[in-house]
Amino acid sequence: MTKYIIKRLVGMIPTLFIIVTLSFFIVRIAPGGPFDGERALPEAVKRNIEAKYHMDEPLIVQYGRYMFDVIRGDLGPSYKYKDYDVNTLIAVSLPNSIILGCMAMGVALIFGISLGVLAAVRQNTLLDYIPMSLAALGLSIPLFVFAPFLQQVFCMTLGWFPTTGWFMNDAPLRTMVLPTVALSFAYYADIARLTRSSMVETLRSDYIRTARAKGMKNSTIVFKHAMKGAMLPVVSYLGPAFAGILTGSIVVEQVFLVPGLGKFFVQSSFNRDYTLIVGVVIVYSVILIVMNFIVDIVYAYLDPRISYK
């Protein structure tokens, strides 16, 4: 197992390397640069600015310089937000995104698993139909429809929650409710459906029948015996789900004006703020890769049949 973990850790390095290289070059091949404004700058000024950021050097030298900086943990200065470097911008905004993402994931997991199990145990009753039709809705309603809809109903019409903002008024926790609900809905849907279907299958299997025949309590069977096996597909789903939550939070951050990383990402792509784009991509990728890694490890612990060699 330890060997496997080490192997996976080493395997992350080329992936990260490819991501950095790819985004570095994609950003720079494209026409236009960070210093092209509405008005063309005088040639001398532009050349000076470019020299300051080492943009007058050949691309390959720039790449080497950038890679060296990244390895030291320095993502460089931002080209658009003068006086800020990318590390600062990310350090300020990333916590908000992480709080939002973790809250959403937590909510989706709690509701998805509990309602999914409930639906599987009480098959074809109201307790099955209601959570599952909710899940079918969640699968079909895109986030960017759902988020404005929540805003319209709960902020404008009912006035229960503040429209936008993040920890900014006197009731900071209330600002978190709607973004979390919006972001978690789609993942609730997936998790609930997955849990239900794998739970139904597990409950039909032989070892559960044996447990029943032994006269075990129903709750013990469901929570101790069936759950462990039934959670496997859910765990393997969590990897892609984190990727989805990262991109989804861009929309939520835009609609509810959460000062997170997503705002910088979209803006910097438009601005050609090279270092900020690549920096944000690196951060997102690291989160994604680490999450995939953790998911794999958890999977291995849950399912002893799988041997990693």
Added chain:
Amino acid sequence: MALTKKKEITTNEFDQTIVGTSLTKEAWKRLKKNRMAVIGGVIVIIYSLVAIFADLLPLYPYDQAITSHRNLRPSLTKTAGELMLEQEMKNLFFQAWRQGRLVLTEEEDAQIEAWVAASKTNNVWDLVYERGTQALENGSFEWSASEQRRIDNILEDIETETLITINSVSAPVDGQMVNIEDMDYETLITLYASLIGSDYESVNQSMYNEVSATVTNELRANDSSLTGEDLTAAVEMEMDAMGEDAFQSRAIQNVIGYIEQLAERGASSDINTMITSGGAQLPYRGVFDLSNGLHVELEVSRMHDRRYICGTDYLGRDLLSRIIYGSQISIAIGLVGTITSIFIGILVGALAGYLGGKVDYYLMRFVDIMYGLPYMLLVIICMAIFGRNIINLFFALALVSWLTIARMVRGQIMSLKNQEYVEAARSMGVGTMSIIFRHMIPNSLSVIIVYSTIRIPAFIMQESFLSFLGLGVQAPYASWGSLIGDAVSSMALYPYKLIIPSIVMVIFLFSMNFLGDGLRDAFDPQSKNQL
């Protein structure tokens, strides 16, 4: 050796013929039993039909903006003119209330103040309008002179303003009437030259200038660093590279536009006299022979007689037609994206699965690494940087979405590889490609098709997600996502702009999901509702 197909009829002990049921037949039977899937399928078919035949529907053009029809609310009964008047009166009543001329009860005053504070503009307008019209009727309120003038202006506009749609223009060429859209470049230029009293050469030259001006603008938009001589040189290169055909098709578009303008201007005086003399009932469909020899078929309608079932957007474009043309784009992206990703996925997956060994190892490691990429982010970068057009969108989405299909096809191929019929084919000397594409792919097609039905809504969602961020389809084209994205900023004032496209989109995704689920359950009854 020639193999002849023998038709054998199997019978059972009662002499009843036994018909073997194929997998597809079984699946079809199971699908028909799944009511939700059937409803979903029907809805998907209806959507596709509407999208395909959108041009035949009586819709207002999706790019035609009538500026005075901005932000009209959806209404089944009222015409655009009535809505315009209503909106103006709401504004005026509100101003009158502010000035204290429109007197309401104290409670209502307090209510309005509260609404204003909560920026619930629509509630305020509705209340003021209701009370205002009542006050007008019982005589307790009158318009001031300037207000009356504004209302009269609108009433007059409604009465008089017309909209001319040119259906076709033809002109005599060698004694025959030819539609200008069918003319070739030279005839068209000669015709236009004679219409404006100029000669072929100078018109040709001015067309060249116009096209190169457009090219200059395009180049400048793509690369703002080009200036002066660089720009001139780039434009010349571009014009040379364009070739005769591309140049002429651009120029023809321009000239047709000019001739239609000429025709409209020529016919407008006739139309005006007809309307003022009361000789024509609007909407009027008519044919005009102009003095300069042009033969115009056009349609005159009262501009403010239009009805907008779904309302209009901030430029006065009909939302219904934008939604329908938007579904064309959204559905097309879903289909094309899926098909492209299937092609790439099949190719990579089949090669990896069949060839095995080193090829398999490297292809699959590549797929693994791609899986680790936050690919939506790469798509966003690509769209933001390489320009926001539909082709780029197809490209970017297809590039990242073939991974799962490749893995799936690889698994299928690997399990089929050692089947007897493949071995038989191999021993008869069939080539690798032929085995893969003639024998193995058709056998795993049902799995692929089922999976791709499930993929289509995901594609539509991704496209809409990009459009929502402003990175997808650009105006005047629309997609569901871009319509929703445009509407979010003004949803408090014009909620219908958000609600209608959302409902349209959600219904489609809903039925697509049910259809996909149904198909999967039908083809593979073992996997009940797996993701």
